[in-house]
Amino acid sequence: MKKFIAGLGLAAVLGATAPATAGQDNPFQCEEGETYVMNVMVSGVEYWFPVYEMFKQAAQQMGCKTVYTGTPEYDVNKQLASFEQALAKQPAGILLHPMNSDPFIEPINRATEMGIPVVTFAADSPNSKRVSYITSNNVSEGKYAADAVAEAMGGKGKYAVLENPGQDNHDIRVKSFIARMDEKWPDMKLASRAASNQDPTKAYNAVQSMAQAHPDLGAIFMPEANSALGAAQAAKELGGKIKIMHADVNAKMLDLIKAGEVFGAVNPNQGVQGYMGFMMLWLANHSDLIDPMNDYKSAGFNPMGVPYLDNGFSIVTAANADDFYWDKYLKRRGTKGINE
Template identity: 80%
Template sequence: MKKSLQMVTATVALSILSATSPAMAETKASTPFKCKPGETYYMNVMVSGVEYWFPVYEMMKEAARSMGCKTVYTGTPEYDVNKQLASFEQILAKKPAGILLHPMNPDPFIEPINRAAEMGIPVVTFAADSPNSKRVSFITSDNYQEGKFAADAVAEDMGGKGEYAVLENPGQDNHDRRVSAFIARMKSKWPDMKLVSRAASNTDATKAYNSVMTMAQAHPNLGAVFMPEATSAMGAAQAAKELGGKIRVFNADVNAKILDMIKQGEIFGAVNPNQGMQGYMGMMLLYMAAHPGLIDPMNDHDRAGYNPMSVPFVDNGFSIVTKANADDFYWDKYLAKRGTKGINE
């Protein structure tokens, strides 16, 4: 089992441009990759207390600090698209330099992202996308590869034969991709692995617990269950434990509780995006989009009137987390190593 996968689908050259370059008028007035006093970038998410976001913001801060920029962590504690939209509107009212956004659902964010673009405020999406909007870039791990590697890990441990189920969160595009890729991989590479049940747990541990209990009752030979996020895994793992520990629980994303359960053998494993790269590259992409004078590609951006900084997709890679490497993913240890206060600074 590979510990890490890096799929480079876009190469971003972050060159320090000459301050005397005649083609780069902006650099004559300021040092490239250096923010102006008070220049502030925001990060916006839903369920803002979820540990997943913290390393993203940590490395967004790191990139911003190196350029003298300010950052602000924002969002809504609820899993509610309307409340996240409201928090996004509050950011727009402050007229920030740019926004690093994890949109809960793609379509509701099309209009506000497009309006931000019209206001000259670039938006970079991460982990989940709004592809039909005017966001300038999208950075994520390859959700299809995540589902594929998760399927291989589960099937190999089961000897390539048995019954499995999935829990879902329909409507969140990165979750949907992970699930569809997991199922597709089982069908193509592991034909003796049979999908016997699927249920919508909607990132709810109680729903996940009840679903696994019901699945196991209907399918006594159930050997594994996959879910595209961490919250459902806690409920699924509790159910699997009560059922005798024969059901392998494999999920995406980790937090301290998930890591503890992996080390204790209650969760078989997890796939985890390299969140820090999402934040670091997200900040660099935002800065370039907010300073388009630094970019002069050989295209029609002047004639067409669009931001010359546009990188459709950057892959930040991911890791497979097992008992062997779980200690490397604890947030408190990461903060202690870095000597920072995380989202509280």
């Protein structure tokens, strides 16, 4: 992170004398009407809000405009349609969370050919021509979550996972969680796994079935918060002995963590994700500020490409849950979030 920020300072120095910025006192300023879009699936999920809050702040600091777009459904075709709608307005760039990797390859590549850079965040489309990718380290998140659960269980017992097959970041978290258990905690045994697809009802039913098949089930991990809501309800009805560990937080899950009904959560630093996501997107759109010593001109790629930037993450427990409430965050900042 420090190296990247230092790089921005150097780019500003270099850009001050670049031909494309002649006449500008500050090259890090948008042109009038320059607009950047953030596009997501399940647009009402609270996870996106702090990402957009800092995406928006970074844009405002540079005189740019932003738009929050997406679809309320967990439906890749509907998200693709919302992406196309955003693309049709020819924005300066798009910060995208692709629901699935492969369906977005062609739309991202087409956007790139149109001169509209795309930066992915939280989930990736690695085989596309997206210029950069920012996320927390999903492998580390899975490891930390596994260690926390195993230590709380004394390193011995049965666990299960709920998952959303096909969503890149979720798949990595689950795979890493299981791998860590196998490598470091050999007495922790994977009893069951089921696809909940971010549906609390499916998660509730899956946990009930898992517990019936494995009465000694001690913990369940899931890579997002929506499934955790249903899993927590089932665990409570089953006597509260199953530890629920998930990724991402929202107000309901924070309440449950504080009440002791959920064990804990891994939460990416969403604000950093949004702020640095915007900076990478803006620089990709103003790549004349950067002139690296490589073959980008002859090879025809954007010199701003950052294959991967880690925005970091936190472990949320009852001890620090108060620091993660969205309403308190907005009140402190004095803004209206995604409604601005």
